[in-house]
Amino acid sequence: MARATDYIRTEQRRFRRAKSGKAWQARELPQFYYLNNFKRFIADVHALNFDLLGRDALDFLTQFEALPHAAQCAYVRMANRRGYVFDTDKFRYDEIDDLPAQWSTLSQARFADPIGTPLFRDWLSSLPKPDLVLLMTDSMCETLFKKSWKKDRLINLANAHLDPAEAYIPERYIAQGRRDALQYMLFLYFGRIEDNLQAFTLRDLGLVRLPEAETQALSFETVEEARTAFFYAKALHDFRHGTDHDADRLVKATDTWPEPLCERSSAHQSKLIQKLGGWSERRGDAQSALELYTRSDTPFCNERVVRIRWSRDEADDRDWCKQRLETMIENPSSDSEAGFAEDFYARKFHKKRTSAATDLLRSATTLTLDEAFRNQPERAVLRYYKAKGIEAHRAENVPWRNLFGLLFWDLLHDGTTSPRRVPPKLRAGAFYTEYSPEIEARLAKLDNPSLILLDLLKTLALHYGEDNALVHWGSRSLDRIQALIVHAPRGGVAHLLRLMAQDWLGTKDGFPDLMLIDDGRVRFIEVKTAGDSLRRNQLTRLRQLSMAGFPVKIIKVAWAVDPDQPYVVVDVETTGGKPGLHRLTEIGAVKMIGGEVVDEFQTLLNPQRSIPPFITRITNITNDMVAGAPLFVEVAEQFRTFMGDAIFAAHNVNFDYGFISAEYEMIDQRFRHPKICTCASMRRLYPGYRSYSLKNLCQEFEIDLTSHHRALCDAQAAAELLKMINEKRMSNAQES
Structure with missing residues (x-):
């Protein structure tokens, strides 16, 4: 194993030097590089996803091909820029002849749109701040705003008070047309939402590397399935990158959301509900949050429903919470849900005053260490144990994710999606269902450390340095995996990996900070300092590790000046x-x-x-x-x-x-x-x-x-x- 570690360290240095070398220096691009990129992109989408394109996308492809060369260039230039609304007076490219004629051609073919009500806010956002202030001064009472306000605040106010039908919008402003069709094709190509075509430009400049289209394309059975997945991916994207206006729009439209038709859209719908529910709670709108959370059956949403209904302090809600908690305890959907239900039930109905997390923190052992490590408490505790002659490693999530990713590499990266992204079947909780015989066969091998370590080493040597979403490449990671497998209680590692395979989103993080090898056994330490809390996922992971036979402990760190510290x-x-x-x-x-x-x-x-x-x-x-x-x-x-x-x-x-x-x-x-x-x-x-x-x-x-x-x-x-x-x-x- 030592020779294997030396090999990996050599590969690690080679990979780091190659990554920082000059192979990706920016370079000058040919004149019509952007149009060539776009045509390659739509050809790939047509070839790989023809059955998923639908009427709008196919109409886009047909009519784009019919555009004159200059009009094609103008449209792709628009699609390469940020935003959807443009001032044509500031839109100048020497290689495109007679731009006014191109805008006319694009408008006739619906590749350019006038600024209407749906795009009014986008138009306001496109205005320079002085022009926005001038518009508001001419159209609104000046006592409603101050010129010194930030632009976003001015945009919100203008959008709320100005009537798009009455506002004067100069004809020189146009909007990019057929946006939904283009964004849908980009979704099929990249597997994620892209607002524009800049990823291709950055690739050609040598600033980023894009995988081949075949490794990025998503796999859907029908157009409806793909469009539904696109809807939820775009909604999440709009929430993350948009404003309160975008979030409010999504909340108000919940009754029109499509029914999820695949694992990907189901997972994204649940995540969107969680995000919008949290946003509603932060705004003080508990009722909207409750209505959102009840649309999902995830442990997080179930917990929030109980907490919101309990906080209303009404008899019917208290009775409902009691029954709901009892159901969750008897038939929990996950360990985290069971932990929450048992803890909340004990505190509210058995008059227990403190939570399980508080009890654990209060029972923790306290170490007094030199305050020079105040910003590095985990490292301070690590040094403390090493000084006592105990083998100690930084752990957290990395060794578990590395072991999981290496053990199931070929099952996870089957060529349907880019290795740089977590496989949809893993995020959606379908990984174990689909591969349970293969997964159980590999978990059984964990009882033979020398055999499984040989398999892991082969996978590591074959794929070292490859971009992926799960494995963090590094020589010391192998050391930690070896220590974990060799010194773990029988069946303990398999138990945790099985949980990760069954519920990746619920078990991918929250693992304790340190891993110790003491008297031939592995044990885990969670490090906390004054004021730190024990998060729900950390509490759940400590429980799962304990149930799997691993000794676990919380260490609380107090700071002092150590006179013997060198x-x-x-x-x-x-x-x-x-x-x-x-x-x-x-x-x-x-x-x-x-x-x-x-x-x-x-x-x-x-x-x-x-x-x-x-x-x-x-x-x-x-x-x-x-x-x-x-x-x-x-x-x-x-x-x-x-x-x-x-x-x-x-x-x-x-x-x-x-x-x-x-x-x-x-x-x-x-x-x-x-x-x-x-x-x-x-x-x-x-x-x-x-x-x-x-x-x-x-x-x-x-x-x-x-x-x-x-x-x-x-x-x-x-x-x-x-x-x-x-x-x-x-x-x-x-x-x-």
Whole structure:
């Protein structure tokens, strides 16, 4: 397995270099590239989805082919731009002759539309803010608005108060016609909603890579099925990228929504109901939210229905909630629904005062760790266990998703959809139903770790680096999978993977932060700090892991100043200010434990480029001085050893840390340490000084700085500041 890990690490470096190489540099495009792209696109759609196109799309294709070349160019130019409404006076392209004639041709063929009531808001949005304000000033009472308002607010007001039939809309404004037909064909091609054709342009510029059409196309049985899926995908897109006006329009039209005809549209309908229900609740419209939630039978919607009806505090609602909760407990649709129902029922009908999540948090073990890790609590707990000699890994969702994706790779990526997207059958909950014999056969293999690891390694070697929505490529991921499979209780991993196969959306996240291997067993730790709550999916995952035989525990972290925590105070000198572009010329570092200096590190470095004269004037480091100095790669391991498990400290820490980590990245190594900034800490703990530069602080506190802008001297001075900072932190902690 070690040789396999080495192979994957090599592949990982190769893949990263290839991804960051020059193969995708932007390039100049031929004159009519956009029209050629469009014609290839509609030819692919016609060939791959002819049976799904329907009358509108087929009519679009036939009539577009009949347009003159210049009119085709004008329409595709419109489709490449943002929005649907355009000012033709600002629409100029040298390669298109006589644009006014093209607008006339497009209008006659319904590829360009006049601005009517449905597009009135789009027209308002297309106006520059000064023109919008002028329109409102001429048409409305000026006391209704202020010119300083943001444009979106002005658009909402104008749309509410102005009558499209009476508003003066200059003839030069036109709208892109046949939008629905084009967007529907883009949906069939990409498998998602696209507002325009910019994805093709970005591909041709070399800025993105698009899979082949065959791997993106969606699979539907009938036109009606495809159109229904398109309706719900577009509604979700409009909600996410639109305004409150768009959300309100969707809520008011719920009675006209089509009945879902496939797994994809069913999943999207449920998601849309959840989104619109939450939006209605945030607006204080509980009744609309309740009507929406009752249209879906998902665990989330069922929970919201119970909570809303209970909050109305009426006898009939209380009786209904009691019966509904009892039904959910007896026959839950998921573990999360069962957890909610049991918890809510116990608190409301058995007079239990706290939730299951609160009970778990109150029973958690508390660890007091150094507050320098305040922004990295999971990493702090990880270091704590490693220091005790326990094998510990960052976990969360990644190892579970990686194992799931690798174990079922060929079943998930069967060629019907792009690997970059989660398969619709997985999102819709149909994956287990469709492949249950194959899934159970592979889950049974988990009881033979050496056999299943060999299968996983073969899949990993065959597909490493491929874009996909499930597996996060990385050598350490294999280490975590191996540790999980080898040390898990019998049947435990299979139990969780089966749940993921049966209900991906309900089990894809919420896994605990850390995985420990202790006494030959794997156990999981969820890390929380003061004020953190235990989310519903996290509580459900802890329950599922416990039921599968995994020991689980919550650790609450309290912060203090650890006097024995080692720090390395670093200063670097460079050839300029941008990491990666400019290079290091010197590193100076001071290691401190308990406020005392225990070791020092200093070296000049050959930056492999000339040092600018103005830098030499600041640092007194010349090109001759670094000519014989070592390269960074030659001292990298020595400096890493010097750092050990210390906290990285510096004055304006992001500068020094950024350069050090960039140098390690150049040699395909990661440099990760918690960091503390002596400048920011001095501002917080010693307020009121005119300047917090290293030089001025040293003058204020009489700290020696005889060789300013030489790395070791500056590091020694910053170490004195760190000593003051930690003394102040410890004093404050004792007082509190």
